[in-house]
Amino acid sequence: MIQVVGHKNPDSDSICAALVCAELLKARGLEAKAVRQGELNRETQHILAQADVEQPEMCTGVAGQNIWLVDFSDLAQGPDDIADAEIAGIVDHHRLGDVTTTNPLEAWIWPVGCTCTILFNLFKMENAEITRPLAILMMSAILSDTVGFASPTCTQKDKDAVAELAKIADVQDLDAFIKDLLIAKTDIAGLSASELVEKDLKAYPFNDRNVVVGQIELATLEQVDGMIEELNADLQRRCDEEGLAMAALMLTDITTSTTRLLYKGEWNATLDQHADNGVLMMENTLSRKKQGWPWLQKVLA
Ligand SMILES: [Mn+2]
Structure with a gap:
């Protein structure tokens, strides 16, 4: 069983990319599951409710396991026992971190606005089916990471991905979709x-x-x-x-x-x-x- 894990203090991309990447690996005929390193923030909870998808289970350790990393490649952002895991893949959009591997790995690291933009392109390359829940997860993560396309990290690839995913997800009013997402993103009421x-x-x-x-x-x-x-x-x-x-x-x-x-x-x-x-x-x-x-x-x- 391959564990797909995003970084500590998970943001929406870290959770959505783990869920989506696990589905990509399953589409390849592998056994995979998404795991998380922490509690979901309110925006991510909103996204999973929209997609009607369960949250990943909590990561309890990866020693001796095959793992894929999504949305990070720094050891410090990984599970504490990551040194004892076999990193088989990375999908990320940050600067390359300090992970090393003993065996060849599959790495997809693109300078785009969101890990899910890369995953969307992998689904297309491999002719894997993008279901409505997967489309909601990916477009939400992209809109979150790029703050509704406003961030300087946003690229044309991110915009193209959302345009296609919105069709698959049957989202008619993209502006309203973004507004709801950003309301959830900026909701800090009651936090210490x-x-x-x-x-x-x-x-x-x-x-x-x-x-x-x-x-x-x-x-x-x-x-x-x-x-x-x-x-x-x-x-x-x-x-x-x-x-x-x-x-x-x-x-x-x-x-x-x-x-x-x-x-x-x-x-x-x-x-x-x-x-x-x-x-x-x-x-x-x-x-x-x-x-x-x-x-x-x-x-x-
Ligand atoms: Mn990200």
């Missing part, structure tokens, strides 16, 4: 500061130091107005407890592509120089991968 920081937190190796950068996608920055102090305190706590050089959080208004950056750690003074009255605003910044993190690397270098 710690849960918000954790929601989409990624670890980055930076000059041999450990750095984490989270991102919260919002319909308006006012959603977190009353929580800035608590969020800052949580970032400081992570630096202290986990020995991080920096913990940062991007608060991103997805309607205006404006990000407020919260940060704690050793580079406070450097980052303060880019702040106005203690508020660091990043204009035209929607994507952590293409805009937020590259900017931080340049400023901190």
Whole structure:
């Protein structure tokens, strides 16, 4: 049984791509199942309800197993015992991480907006049937990762895939579909500061130091107005407890592509120089991968 696993702190692509990739492997006549490394966020729950698909079971370990990775290729984002697994395949759209294998593997790594865009093309190449649930999963993941095509990570391949998938899924009103998805994406009601920081937190190796950068996608920055102090305190706590050089959080208004950056750690003074009255605003910044993190690397270098 091949286990298909997405990254820790799973986002919608990580869950949907695992489900879809498992179906691709089954279409090849293999035994496969999707697994997850964490609880689903509200947007992913919304997507699975739309597709009427059950969530993957929780990953309980991969030692001695054949696995496929989707939406990541960094060991740190994999299951803790990944070193003892046989990585047989990777489908991803991030920079190549640090995984290595003993045997040849199948790797599909494209610079597109979403893992599901690659999977859609694999289904087409292999003439595998795309059912309505699979179409909903893939188009939702693509629209989530590209924030309704607005992200600079979005490519023509992502748009073409959604156009075809919307037909298969019989989605008549794409704008309404995107709106419902983004409402679920930006729903943070009732979440604590710690849960918000954790929601989409990624670890980055930076000059041999450990750095984490989270991102919260919002319909308006006012959603977190009353929580800035608590969020800052949580970032400081992570630096202290986990020995991080920096913990940062991007608060991103997805309607205006404006990000407020919260940060704690050793580079406070450097980052303060880019702040106005203690508020660091990043204009035209929607994507952590293409805009937020590259900017931080340049400023901190
Ligand atoms: Mn992704």
